[in-house]
Amino acid sequence: MLTIIQRITRGSGVLLMLLLLASCGNPAGDHPWNNPYPAKDSLKNILYSSFDERPKHLDPIRSYSSNEYSIIANIYEPPLQYHYLKRPYRLVPLTASRVPVPFYLDEAGNPLPADTPIEQIAWSIYDIEIKPGIRYQPHSALAKSSTGEYRYHKLQEKDLDDIYTLSDFTENGTRELTAEDYVYQIKRLAHPQTNSPIFGVMSEYIDGLDEYAKQLKQVYQDRAARQSNPVWLDLRQYDLVGVEVTGRYTYRIRIKGKYPQFKYWLAMPFFAPMPWEADRFHTQPGMIDKNITLNWYPIGTGPYMLTENNPNLRMVLQRNPNFHGELYPDEGMPGDVEAGMLDDAGKPIPFIDTVINSLELESIPRWNKFLQGYYDVSGIASDTFDQAIKIGNAGDLALSDDMREKGIQLSTAVATSTYYFGFNMLDPVVGHPAGERGRYLRQAISIAVDKEEYISIFMNGRGIAGQGPLPPGIYGYEEGEAGINPLTHVWRDDRPIRRPLEEARSLMASAGYADGRDASSGEVLKLYYDTVARGPDSKAQLNWWRKQFAKLGIELIVRPTDYNRFQDKMLKGTAQMFSWGWNADYPDPENFLFLLYGPNGKVEHKGENAGNYNNPEFDRLFEQMKNMEDSPERLVIIQKIVDILRQDAPWLWGLHPKSFALYHDWYFNSKPNLMANNTLKYKRIDPQLRTQKRAEWNQPVTWPLWLLLALFLVSAAPAFISYQRRQRARPQLSAEEEA
Amino acid sequence: MIQVLWTDALIFLLVAAITGFALYARSREHLRAPWRQVIRKPLGMSALVILLVYVLVGLLDSLHFRPELEQQNGGNTEVQYAASIESVLDLMLDDLRSSTEKTYSAPFALRQYNKETIEDEQGNKRREYPRLLHAGTHLQDLSMHAQDITQRFLFTLMGGLMVWGLSVAFIVVLVVFKTGDPLQKVLHTMWHGQRDLPWRSLFATLGFILLVILFLMNTASVYHVLGTDKVGEDVLYQAIKSIRTGLVIGTLTTLIMLPFAVLLGIMAGYIKGWVDDVIQYIYTTLNSIPGVLLIAAAVLMMLVYMETHPDLFGTGVERSDFRLLFLCMILGVTSWTGLCRLLRAETLKLSELEYVQAAEALGVGRLKIILRHILPNVMHIILIAIVMDFSGLVLAEAVLSYLNIGVDPTMYSWGNMINSSRLELAREPIVWWAFMAAFIFMFLLVLSANLFADAVRDAFDPRLRERA
């Protein structure tokens, strides 16, 4: 027995030595052990990216968040798009043959000249013409049998027994894109089942949309009462006054009054085409139960199509074989040539064949995989990602030496968004009811809260402190000395310097809270701050906020909540101070200033004015400004508005984050574009270089394993000796035990 | 103004209960004997000493008060108190608490961990590591840094050894006087572990603690011994402040669930019949819900309650204190079932015993039987459960905080420290000290608790006692 064991141990020792030698000779070859993808894919033209939250809606009528847009904007094609390279952002045609210019009508329907004052304009008419010959991606909803009937439009529930995903339908078809598809989609805004987030906004502008929704609802309810199967409303049969098909490739939209911002909406997926066949196909019995809906399976004309949709693992976009073709832009901004942005000018796009988006819930693995070369680009501004990105940097915007050595590139752009710290103006201490006292208090806090420090600590300088409600890149934003907020900053040494704390303290005294104590009662002023800070970073941030208020002697009480609860509080107006953010829908100041418009008050009108700020003078100017086109007159009004806001300080003018993208040097044509979401088609990668770098960076380090094994063997030796002794000494020992 | 938080009150209740029990047990040999056995074990002794240090810190951190504010307006108004709540420990660690830097710095560092753009008098901009505000300010020459640390270390070592030697000598002399044994014999038996107490490990543990404390006292005032965190707060301070959170979770959870477990367990086992069925039903049902999910749901509910009643929870400290207490309750709800089941089984067994049956036959009341005969005989189970649960609860806190359903994010706790250190470990260059600090402090506590629990179990479990 003994000898056998000894022999086995000796034998395996030799075997281990051989293994050791073998693995020392050839550690990993070209294929790193930690490659999360199959080795055979390494030289393919595949872009690797990640998502951290499964997209909730892929239906363009419902989708309204950036993680969803990063997928569907590459599939659905609205009539317009933003120019990829040019700044300021400019609309160019996508499927439309030109950018539509509206013409205006008066009440009686007579045409008006283009320079008519707003008050006299009753209607704006948009005539949109699309290019012929554009075809849809291959899709089962469009598949026809040899007799010309739709193959999958008359399915029964039992036909779906073996069907779990869309790809289980074997046949596909396509057809040409027509103007009717665009109209169909606009009609879907009013469909009782779609819950489009922009229905409310659009019904104010598109003629007849409200009545249309009521009509559809009536029809839908009638039909639903009569049949048990899901109701499909063929929207082609119900006419919408304001939107009509005027030809195979043309359609017309009637807008109430003048609404210059409408053209921006035409670049959003809400206005992408939807073939009626797809709607018909997905409303068949059993489809919803199997999750085969438009919400999960987009159908478009764009450069890519979604071929694998498994939000538990990955979402794969593949080149659309029917794509109508587009050329890489041949004009850009100064500097684009030097940056290599125009190297591909005039070439047909898209360049990349496949995009694999893998689920990556945690920011840390995502960041590490990017460093190892397994993600080509580290995604766009999601919260968790912000945390990962700052990790790479030491202090300011420069890349660390480590990164630069790896050839990692950085592109930055100030996002057209603002994160602000708002006061609830309904509050008796900080809001309107406190009158002048409240205003002094708000002004004092505006000076004391050192946003520059916040940016440097928590964002590593990746942002700029706001001087007003408008972020850079939006009309009305002013650079340099002219743009500073005189209440909180002074211009010195060519940069804005925050006013000294003494000024804040004297404002506190004017507010009747000298040293943070109520002048009459002597009590310490307590303020409440509601925030959605639950992440690992939040403790440090909340401490920081407390410190800022302590500078004025105010005690800040932080009430962190989940987002759900937070929204509820905002709706009820029970918060005192809060932080929130806003991302531009389109590059127009109206889209920011409406956040402070009285009739948009959250508590009273359920609008987006979360602080319930209400200033009649502001409201008057805002109404005047909102529908004007960009012009010197508009600028003057905007400046007046901004001055009023700065004096009233309903927000601590927040910060405008710089959006960061890091990418490897095998990734080309990356220029941040904060308005366009369909930028995938411009990107190019070099798989050869990628494979080489990955192998270089990911050589497995095996010696600790061998060390561990050696340690184990060494420690086993005395055990073995004592084992032998024990075997031999057994009789005495058990005798002892017996005793 | 003294401020008693909910958990403070419960902690002092617990302390009072333990003291009361100790006084009661002093004169009763059968109660003292197992405890003597616990401290006779070298590991049990060492663990106990370390636990006592933790408890002391926790108790100091449980004495809360509001500092008085300076008088205003010539002192004619009423005395006002600051809204912030501080503890005695905060006063003692004021040095650490107030010495905040701007952001990260490594242990014992003189400079910040990140480069910053600094402007000198001539207006030239340079990128460099800025000097820390509260580290090594006593050094005239920064190159003396390493030497200074070594000096302080050696000084601590020598001083510590001296103090330690003196106290050991003092104790030895005391023992000599008390027992009347000759000095040589005392020393000899102590060294060979032949005395009633494991003096060797006691002295070693004392020496270890003494050295650590002296070293911290000597260096923490001039350096950030465990570095600083993202907003420049001293990590050592955070780790020490987290002790109370860990202890509260570990003890109060048991304290809260104990009455239910004991009452229901004994009732089920003794009264039997439908009472037994109902109690069994309750604990089987609660037990079959996955614990984490139950805790998550309950914590969400608590947050709603705190939202809707903001006036009940004035300052941040009170809010997080309530959350902590509630967490203890939830953990209690999910953990009482095990003990309850054990007690039921034991009571069933006991109630069949002759003397209980005899008492019943004599018409002694049920309550009296439970108090007289059953409760004392299941005490060892309760005690073992308490000490065994402790370490598991401390560990659970970290996991729950990781899932964001633990203590308040503003509260100092090891779980929160670990949670944020995950991001720090992914930084480049890596920030490891907060992770390490949480690891060491938590590990030491849990390890001592485990070793102590083993000693207690060995001493109290009759099955093990018989075998020994």
Add this chain to the structure above:
Amino acid sequence: MIAYIIRRLLYAIPILIGVNLITFALFFIVNPPDQMARLHLGERHVTQQAIDKWKTQRGYDRPLVINSEASGLGVVTDTIFFEKSLRLFVFDFGASDNGRDISYDISQRMWPSLAIAIPSLIVALVVNIFFAMLLAFFRGSYIDIWGVILCVVLMSISALFYYIGGQFLVGKLLHLVPISGYDTGLDATKFIILPVVIGVASGIGASTRWYRTFFLEEIAKDFVRTARAKGLSETTVLFRHVLKNAMIPILTGIVVALPLLFMGSLILESFFGIPGLGSYTIDAINQQDFAIVRAMVFLGSVLYIVGLILTDISYTLVDPRVRLS
């Protein structure tokens, strides 16, 4: 035997009703349907209308327990409680709050969970038994004493340290396996290694120490002494007699956990990006998807009860002396 199993199954029903009531109370008091709707509809331009629509679509527009407007049975059946809670009893989990079929998701996500859980269980069993036997063999010697102390040290380290440290060391520094992720089929192997190793390592201390007591208990028994007295070598005694008998408590201890393997490990899975049921649950908690959490709570309870019944059965199988009572 069959009658016994049936009786046990019947006994499970009231427990499941209790679980159902508790979860119902917890989830519908915490967040009324209005707030669920707001969370799921996204942050912008949410109108009360949209909220009502959302509720109607998912059936959250009914009254909680009693519908006074309905007639006949509808008073009880046309309620949230009946539709959302009682339906769980027929394993009709319905759709999640964002519209996906929960049963389908569970059937998909159960496999990655098992792919981690089963290897972890087997490897842990082998490793822990090996170490426990080693300690039992050397009982009373320094190897045993220090081994037990090492076990206590290992179990005093929070699981989080194992996860964070393991991922950092093996994945990031040594480049041995992918840091996180998952793939189907055989490609899954490289993703599974690290979670399994770390999962086993984090449990080694507690389990080894626990199993050691089983071995010691067996060793102390009379028949072992008899075997030894017959002159059998120590190893033979250990393998042939002690191991066989000690496996009974070890295996029955595992049986209770077997069904729960389906549920996966909450933290381990979300840490390593395994798309199993554990991370499914965590995601649902974070997104407050109550339909999923309710389903998982119910499923977990069912599996736990199944585990209990299996344990009882296995006891009777290995030891016929246990009465079927």
